Amino acid sequence: MEFILQIKVEKKFKMVKFLRRTWSRFSKLGRKRKSKQVWRRPTGRHNKIREKRKGYPAKLSIGYRGDKKDRWKIEGKNVIIVNNLADLEKIKKEDMIIIGKIGRKKKMDIAKIVKEKKLQVYNLNTEKFLDKWSKKKEVKTK
Numbered sequence: 001m002e003f004i005l006q007i008k009v010e011k012k013f014k015m016v017k018f019l020r021r022t023w024s025r026f027s028k029l030g031r032k033r034k035s036k037q038v039w040r041r042p043t044g045r046h047n048k049i050r051e052k053r054k055g056y057p058a059k060l061s062i063g064y065r066g067d068k069k070d071r072w073k074i075e076g077k078n079v080i081i082v083n084n085l086a087d088l089e090k091i092k093k094e095d096m097i098i099i100g101k102i103g104r105k106k107k108m109d110i111a112k113i114v115k116e117k118k119l120q121v122y123n124l125n126t127e128k129f130l131d132k133w134s135k136k137k138e139v140k141t142k
Helices: 085-089 104-117 126-141
Strands: 077-082 096-099
Touching: 077 085, 085 104, 096 104, 104 126
Parallel strands: 077 096
Antiparallel strands: none
């Protein structure tokens, strides 16, 4: 009897950024304007992307989505957006923090607590931020 070894191969998903067809041609469609560089379904009789021709950008379709267990995660960690100090209390050690759009004063308070608890922040270098603004605060108070 032969034993067949079954190995589960993990797929490495290539993250494709799906952009509008002519985004690079016109400024109103996204040239130098990231917010306008969004996917629009290609229409048109002779559209090469719609026909999925070789050599043209990929068309958004089934099969590009990531695994369910890996969605909405950064480096395999759950992502939590923090907008105030109350949100910071709910965070566990294994979570990744993203600091929301808040003012400098509140951000400094959050950064101090994050530094004490040794939590990971994705979009802020806490030490650099605290050094920069504490020095400016000292100069302003003198």
